[in-house]
Amino acid sequence: MSGDRHLRGLVRPYVVTGGRAHASRNTFDAVTVVIATREQVSGLSPEKKRLMELCRGGALSVAEIAAHLSLPISVTKVLLSDLVDSGHIATHAAVSHTARPDMKLLKDVLDGLRARL
Amino acid sequence: MASVLASDGLTSDGLAADGVYLRDTVRTAVKLLVVGPFAVGKTTFVGTLSEIRPLRTEETMTQAGALVDDLAGVDGKSTTTVALDFGRLTLSDELVLYLFGAPGQQRFTRVWKDIAYGALGALVLVDTRRLEQSFEVMGLLEELRIPYAVAVNTFDGAPAFPGDELRDALDLLPGTPLMSCDARDVTSSTQALVTLVEYLLTRNQENA
Numbered sequence: 001m002s003g004d005r006h007l008r009g010l011v012r013p014y015v016v017t018g019g020r021a022h023a024s025r026n027t028f029d030a031v032t033v034v035i036a037t038r039e040q041v042s043g044l045s046p047e048k049k050r051l052m053e054l055c056r057g058g059a060l061s062v063a064e065i066a067a068h069l070s071l072p073i074s075v076t077k078v079l080l081s082d083l084v085d086s087g088h089i090a091t092h093a094a095v096s097h098t099a100r101p102d103m104k105l106l107k108d109v110l111d112g113l114r115a116r117l
Numbered sequence: 118m119a120s121v122l123a124s125d126g127l128t129s130d131g132l133a134a135d136g137v138y139l140r141d142t143v144r145t146a147v148k149l150l151v152v153g154p155f156a157v158g159k160t161t162f163v164g165t166l167s168e169i170r171p172l173r174t175e176e177t178m179t180q181a182g183a184l185v186d187d188l189a190g191v192d193g194k195s196t197t198t199v200a201l202d203f204g205r206l207t208l209s210d211e212l213v214l215y216l217f218g219a220p221g222q223q224r225f226t227r228v229w230k231d232i233a234y235g236a237l238g239a240l241v242l243v244d245t246r247r248l249e250q251s252f253e254v255m256g257l258l259e260e261l262r263i264p265y266a267v268a269v270n271t272f273d274g275a276p277a278f279p280g281d282e283l284r285d286a287l288d289l290l291p292g293t294p295l296m297s298c299d300a301r302d303v304t305s306s307t308q309a310l311v312t313l314v315e316y317l318l319t320r321n322q323e324n325a
Contacts, residue, residue: 057129112208
């Protein structure tokens with residue numbers, strides 16, 4: 001047994017994702033907002049059950065879900081992607097990735113920040 | 118609180134009581150990057166402004182240039198972990214801003230691109246005692262075409278330079294905002310983000 005085994009995570013990321021490194025859909029950004037749409041979690045893997053338990057409480061971004069579950073963002077995206085496919089979660093459209101963000105959005109961000117001063 | 122957060126710290130009731138979740142009305146989430154060299158104050162900055170306890174995710178990546186099939190590398194030295202600290206500010210019922218503190222080294226480019234994708238812009242934190250350490254991250258932002266503003270984190274004991282000299286030393290474009298900021302102070306840090314977003318707006322108008 002290698003001496004530094006305990007230094008690594010107990011379950012390697014590819015086990016959690018069933019060997020996949022990439023999500024089945026490319027719609028997730030670190031700040032995509034995720035909401036649970038289904039209560040029923042039977043048949044899901046332990047990791048997905050944990051994810052659903054977390055999301056049951058309310059909306060969270062992909063990055064927050066990753067941090068709370070102590071999983072890399074890339075692995076979290078794979079799990080979320082499956083859960084969208086199976087109808088367990090839904091997402092709010094992430095910010096459009098156009099070359100130029102729209103003025104309205106930037107103004108809203110600015111107003112929100114100024115209101116804190 | 119302690120009881121519901123026991124075991125692996127995860128029950129949705131406990132987290133809800135901690136104000137972890139977003140408002141139901143939130144429809145749009147945007148992100149800004151807070152970048153700079155090691156120990157320049159990124160985590161402090163994010164922590165100062167975040168309404169939630171700052172969170173951390175770790176991304177494991179294969180080091181550039183490592184031979185994936187080389188069995189000599191199997192022992193684990195071929196991967197490195199990049200930590201990303203981030204925080205959240207709810208700006209209105211519908212809009213939430215995430216701040217991602219990201220390390221500025223070229224070797225983290227892949228993780229970087231992933232997190233930088235879709236970011237509105239970046240705040241580059243610099244320390245006047247080691248300006249040269251910020252060059253790499255500014256180059257990376259330019260490469261990825263992410264607009265940025267520069268904030269000198271005011272460390273006690275760090276030399277203060279006149280703005281012109283600093284602009285010169287950092288080789289900033291005339292339009293790039295340069296300010297000083299105390300990452301420990303809420304008002305100062307908020308002002309730095311205001312300056313950044315004002316710049317993003319102006320830039321957008323000019324390019325329209």
